[in-house]
Amino acid sequence: MNTIMIVEDDLKIAELLGTHIKKYGYESVIIQKFENLLDSFQKVQPVVVLLDVNLPNYDGYYWCQQIRTVSTCPIIFISARSDEMDIIRALENGGDDYIIKPFHYEVVMSKIRSQLRRATGEYALKISERIVKKNGLFLFPERMELRLKDKQAFLTKKETDLLEILLTKSPLLVKREVLLEQLWDNYEYVNENTLNVNINRVRKKLQDLGIENAIETVRGAGHRLHVTWTKDENE
Incomplete structure (x- = not known):
């Protein structure tokens, strides 16, 4: 039950x-x-x-x-x-x-x-383990874990879903309406600032991994993910 x-x-x-x-x-x-x-x-x-x-x-x-x-x-x-x-x-x-x-x-x-x-239901991920990657950044959706080199960050379910969408579409722009629809079934009930909060939380976690200016916000249109980071001199 x-x-x-x-x-x-x-x-x-x-x-x-x-x-x-x-x-x-x-x-x-x-x-x-x-x-x-x-x-x-x-x-x-x-x-x-x-x-x-x-x-x-x-x-x-x-x-x-x-x-x-x-x-x-x-x-x-x-x-x-x-x-x-x-x-x-x-x-x-x-x-x-x-x-x-x-x-x-x-x-x-x-x-x-x-x-x-x-x-857990019809929209839950059915595959036991997946990896979404781009330019050295690895997202493990089932673990809700993000990795870049030897650094890692743990995400909430909503942050994971949001980042997976942006990573999959990168470097294309994802419309705000598309994000709302895919993240919340009944997004008409969602406070308009809720998406912004999740965007900022993901942006901060990417920044902690060393990826600056990762999520570009295009006013009135949507959001775009850029995965660029500075390599160490020894790499």
Whole structure:
């Protein structure tokens, strides 16, 4: 049974979410003790986490980081915070999506199904191991790992999908609409800044590997990946 873990300190909202989720054939587990949330996660082993930002002791950003140390399970933030920086912070700390309260339950279910398709369902990668490479840069989609020479970087699922698209098309421009459609099934619900956040996160990880100015943004059109890096003098 696919289990959705609900981390929400408003018990009424959590119970309403749980009831709605069960109508669609999923199991739900509502967390009511937040001191050892990572232990609860490892015990439940959910397929998706619905995570509030405002929690006792430590906030949702902290717990998202902790979950990311042990799992790539999709994490959808659900919060009353609607400021753009809150959304950016959620995504930069490892979240896959963000829903602003008040919300429609159908939107929540749509996003859950979308994440499951990406992670384990019809859109999940079926091949056991693949390598996408260009100019010495190696992407291992199943491992969500990026390598250049002796350096490596670990990616989130969304970062991996985004980079795979850009690598496969490089040096061609990929339209913004194409990226949105391929990364999110129901992209009309996606905040317009969400793609920009993921672009910047991938750009930073490429920079950490030594690839400067890797992703070119063409205003009003899309994005293009350039894989160029400076070789060491001894190479």
